[in-house]
Amino acid sequence: MSYLLAPNPKAKGLSTAVTGLDQNGNTVDLHVVTERPLTLYLNSQEIVTMMTIGDHPDLLALGYLINQNMLRATDPIDTIEFDDELGVVIVRTPVETDFEVKSKKRVRTSGCAQGTVFSDVIDAFDDIQLASNARLHTSWLPILTKQINTTPSLYLDAGAIHGCVLCREDQPLVYVEDVGRHNAVDKIAGWMAKHNETADDKIFYTTGxxxxxxxxxxxxxxxxxxxxxxxxxxxxxxxxxxxxxxxxGRARGDRFTILAGQERVIFDNKADDAS
Incomplete structure (x- = not known):
């Protein structure tokens, strides 16, 4: 399979070798996923400190800001600066963002800059119209899940991690992982914004x-x-x-359950109920 971006479980620093004992008291060696803090700034304003495995900090930062409605995917970005030693990533824009302007007003009036971020996200959420002509063939799902589940990953190597995959039809395109599923989602959002990728024809797969x-x-x-x-x-x-x-949800092989948006689904691979 040919990914545009895929996990690299052997990358330096993503996991650590440790020694312990099994249920019989025998020595065992295994890899465990690393966690490290990453503090995100939007221009000069500190936004959040995230616990992450440390790969793709630029995508994580950009995606977080977009998914929190602090930036739009089309907003111009000057630079994304990452300091590995300090654990800091700074997203710089050519002008002050709407979020920064609103945050200053909130600090003056209530003393809480981010207390209404969630309401801003919900307001934006309510205004989004998803593509009504998108389709999912049920025959794609077992192909997708098999490819994803057999892709070399930190999950297979060390466990204790979430994966998210951007797909088109029965092909996985971008596969990222992190200790928090929200981080993995944000990396996908960052990749899409960075590459001006359209969303209408995509399927989003998550392990969470x-x-x-x-x-x-x-x-x-x-x-x-x-x-x-x-x-x-x-x-x-x-x-x-x-x-x-x-x-x-509960998509395993050719079995799954649909609880919303069934009008987009084309049933061309019905499972045998007797099996």
């Missing part, structure tokens, strides 16, 4: 639960179809139905 956060981020990216091998939360389902997102 289909929570409200996952639904909101997928809709914020404009992707009409979200698939997971895991299960759902009630609010995630409610938001998917509200936004018109196609929501598919």
């Amino acid at each position: 639960r289909l929570t409200s956060e996952m639904v909101i981020k997928t809709v914020m990216m404009g992707i009409p179809i979200l698939v997971s091998r895991s299960g759902f939360t009630a609010w995630g389902v409610e938001l998917a139905r509200q936004s018109g997102l196609t929501l598919i």
